[in-house]
Amino acid sequence: MKKAPVFHDTTLRDGNQSLAKPWNLEEKLEVFGLLCGLGVEKIEAGFPSASAMDFETCRTIAEVADGNITVGALTRAVEKDIKTTYESIAHAATPRIHIVLALSPFTMEHVLKIHPQKVKQLAAESVAYARSLIKNRGEVQFTAEHFGDCMENLDFVTETFLACTDAGADIINMPNTVERYRPYLFTDMVEKVVSALPEHIVASVHCHNDLGMATATSVESYFAGAVQIETCLNGIGERAGNANLFEIAAVLNNCGVDTGLNIKLFVQTAKRIAELSETPIHQKAPLFGEEVVMHRSGIHQDGAAKTKHMTKGAYRPMDFSAIGRTENDRMGFTSQSGRSALAEILANEGITLSGQQASALIRICKKASETEGELSTGRILELFAKVQ
Ligand code: KIV
Numbered sequence: 001m002k003k004a005p006v007f008h009d010t011t012l013r014d015g016n017q018s019l020a021k022p023w024n025l026e027e028k029l030e031v032f033g034l035l036c037g038l039g040v041e042k043i044e045a046g047f048p049s050a051s052a053m054d055f056e057t058c059r060t061i062a063e064v065a066d067g068n069i070t071v072g073a074l075t076r077a078v079e080k081d082i083k084t085t086y087e088s089i090a091h092a093a094t095p096r097i098h099i100v101l102a103l104s105p106f107t108m109e110h111v112l113k114i115h116p117q118k119v120k121q122l123a124a125e126s127v128a129y130a131r132s133l134i135k136n137r138g139e140v141q142f143t144a145e146h147f148g149d150c151m152e153n154l155d156f157v158t159e160t161f162l163a164c165t166d167a168g169a170d171i172i173n174m175p176n177t178v179e180r181y182r183p184y185l186f187t188d189m190v191e192k193v194v195s196a197l198p199e200h201i202v203a204s205v206h207c208h209n210d211l212g213m214a215t216a217t218s219v220e221s222y223f224a225g226a227v228q229i230e231t232c233l234n235g236i237g238e239r240a241g242n243a244n245l246f247e248i249a250a251v252l253n254n255c256g257v258d259t260g261l262n263i264k265l266f267v268q269t270a271k272r273i274a275e276l277s278e279t280p281i282h283q284k285a286p287l288f289g290e291e292v293v294m295h296r297s298g299i300h301q302d303g304a305a306k307t308k309h310m311t312k313g314a315y316r317p318m319d320f321s322a323i324g325r326t327e328n329d330r331m332g333f334t335s336q337s338g339r340s341a342l343a344e345i346l347a348n349e350g351i352t353l354s355g356q357q358a359s360a361l362i363r364i365c366k367k368a369s370e371t372e373g374e375l376s377t378g379r380i381l382e383l384f385a386k387v388q
């Protein structure tokens with residue numbers, strides 16, 4: 001049986017580190033509260049050795065977190081950083097030390113400048129040290145940075161993962177640190193690693209969205225065997241962002257997978273995150289964009305009108321009311337539009353069009369729209385007055 005997905009949210013760390021103005025304690029506590037409200041139970045609070053403010057916020061979040069929340073913090077594979085990280089989250093009911101170390105050939109050679117065998121040793125030693133601090137009252141996660149670039153040394157990466165699980169890691173995280181290639185190439189690697197890991201180890205993915213495929217890659221990674229999915233709210237994060245929790249949950253929900261999340265709160269949470277991150281929601285953004293309920297072409301308007309009271313609409317991915325959106329379908333009238341739009345727009349004004357009125361009105365509305373673009377309801381009413 002497929003295991004239920006576990007969301008490990010990194011908005012407070014990967015999201016926060018990409019902001020022009022990283023959040024202060026008060027803002028981080030608000031985002032933490034939003035995550036808890038959504039039902040997310042694994043939350044990465046920050047990167048304590050990055051700044052005194054991040055250390056302080058991790059410490060406070062660990063203190064206020066309810067007993068069901070795992071509070072994580074990221075660290076480099078450096079002993080003093082691991083210690084600082086542990087100290088920042090030690091008060092949580094379940095603290096998680098998250099160690100990151102690059103394992104791709106390119107990064108080991110050009111950035112770390114350390115021989116792979118030494119990197120492997122460092123990975124295992126760092127995990128063992130974290131385990132010695134956290135003992136049995138918390139978790140240790142190991143991340144192979146740039147996993148998505150590890151096609152050619154996957155055997156070495158797998159051996160390193162096994163050295164880490166032997167040393168006490170509970171979670172093995174495979175990030176697409178920079179999204180460069182096909183989702184399938186990534187999920188194929190995930191599948192290979194999962195089959196090599198001991199049964200009790202949690203396999204995790206963390207996908208960035210550089211080429212716009214992070215949601216797809218995360219979802220397919222889950223079906224390839226990863227259980228933990230790392231996300232950010234609204235898909236904020238480094239460069240083009242991280243995998244978007246809302247989108248992934250919506251797909252899984254559509255596929256009948258219980259995410260355990262409170263999806264009714266998605267819209268209000270997304271709006272608040274847009275404000276807090278000063279990253280407005282794009283009008284075409286899946287699920288939340290202003291435009292994604294809009295139908296302007298005649299064929300789509302006809303399908304939308306005929307299925308508007310159904311859970312599955314002809315031209316919408318889901319019943320948006322399930323995520324707290326007040327509107328499922330909206331009609332806009334342009335030269336591309338059809339009768340259904342006019343009927344719908346005028347019905348909203350309490351007007352029922354006769355067949356004759358509709359034929360006359362559509363002609364003049366299309367003509368007007370050729371030069372005026374989308375017609376407002378007021379303009380349609382004005383033109384309607386001429387055909388009565
Ligand atoms: O993108 C990345 O590789 C990361 C890791 C620390 C998980 O953010």
Ligand code: ZN
Nearest residue numbers: 014177206208
């Ligand atoms: Zn990342």
